[in-house]
Amino acid sequence: xxxxxxxxxxxxxxxTNKKSLKCEQHMGHRAMYWYKQKAKKPxxxxxxxxxxxxxxxxxxxxxxxxxxxxxxxxxxxxxxxxPEDSALYLCASSQSQGNSYEQYFGxxxxxxxx
Amino acid sequence: xxxVEQSPPDxxxxxxxxxxxxxxxxxxxxxxxWFHQNPWGQLxxxxxxxSGTKQNGRLSATTVATERYxxxxxxxxxxxxxxxxxxxxDYKLSxxxxxxxxxxx
Numbered sequence: 001x002x003x004x005x006x007x008x009x010x011x012x013x014x015x016t017n018k019k020s021l022k023c024e025q026h027m028g029h030r031a032m033y034w035y036k037q038k039a040k041k042p043x044x045x046x047x048x049x050x051x052x053x054x055x056x057x058x059x060x061x062x063x064x065x066x067x068x069x070x071x072x073x074x075x076x077x078x079x080x081x082x083p084e085d086s087a088l089y090l091c092a093s094s095q096s097q098g099n100s101y102e103q104y105f106g107x108x109x110x111x112x113x114x
Numbered sequence: 115x116x117x118v119e120q121s122p123p124d125x126x127x128x129x130x131x132x133x134x135x136x137x138x139x140x141x142x143x144x145x146x147x148w149f150h151q152n153p154w155g156q157l158x159x160x161x162x163x164x165s166g167t168k169q170n171g172r173l174s175a176t177t178v179a180t181e182r183y184x185x186x187x188x189x190x191x192x193x194x195x196x197x198x199x200x201x202x203x204d205y206k207l208s209x210x211x212x213x214x215x216x217x218x219x
Contacts, residue, residue, distance in 0.1 A: 033207075035207075037155075041211075042200055042202075042209030042210065042211055042212055043157070043200075043207070043209055044209075045206050045207060048206070056206065088155050090155075090157065092207075094205075097205060098205050099143075099144035099145040099164070099204065099205045100144070100145070101145075101205070102147060102159065102162040103147065103207060104159060105149075105156070105157040105159075107154070107155065107156045108155045108156070110155065
């Protein structure tokens with residue numbers, strides 16, 4: 001089963017709100033990723049977790065705070081976002097971090113910041 | 115980082131036609147994936163193909179790593195093939211800009 005799930009599917013939040021995006025996989029993968037995709041653009045990497053530790057932060061603003069509570073779960077905590085943060089947020093996982101491992105994506109959370 | 119260029123940017127096909135999408139990359143890679151993004155945003159894995167040739171139904175892909183390009187072939191296209199096709203390289207998945215395919219009935 002190559003399934004990555006994400007909740008919620010859609011989220012509308014104000015600039016003063018705090019919200020969280022959730023991602024879950026049950027494939028036994030040990031690397032998990034957050035990507036951000038703006039309209040009509042390709043996805044861009046935000047964070048990589050490997051064995052539940054943050055291994056890559058692509059200079060993402062601190063209003064985005066990732067968390068990996070266990071090997072199956074990945075959260076993205078959002079606080080004081082700006083309207084330009086509206087995008088599709090995609091979670092992915094792979095067996096491990098590295099070039100030999102295929103990444104599998106969830107369906108995404110479509111975020112609108114008002 | 116590695117630069118990834120896809121061509122053509124847009125492709126309009128009549129149902130039943132064949133097509134070839136190209137992905138060029140600027141440096142040697144050990145990871146290359148092709149994805150299809152459907153209208154709802156889901157990225158569907160098509161191929162993991164750092165080198166060689168693979169086929170899956172009406173789709174096939176070839177990567178010539180020494181010449182830094184990969185090709186995705188779509189045969190007998192169907193309307194459900196419409197969407198954006200992305201090539202991505204490296205374990206951090208640097209994506210190309212994509213090819214938007216529209217298949218008309």
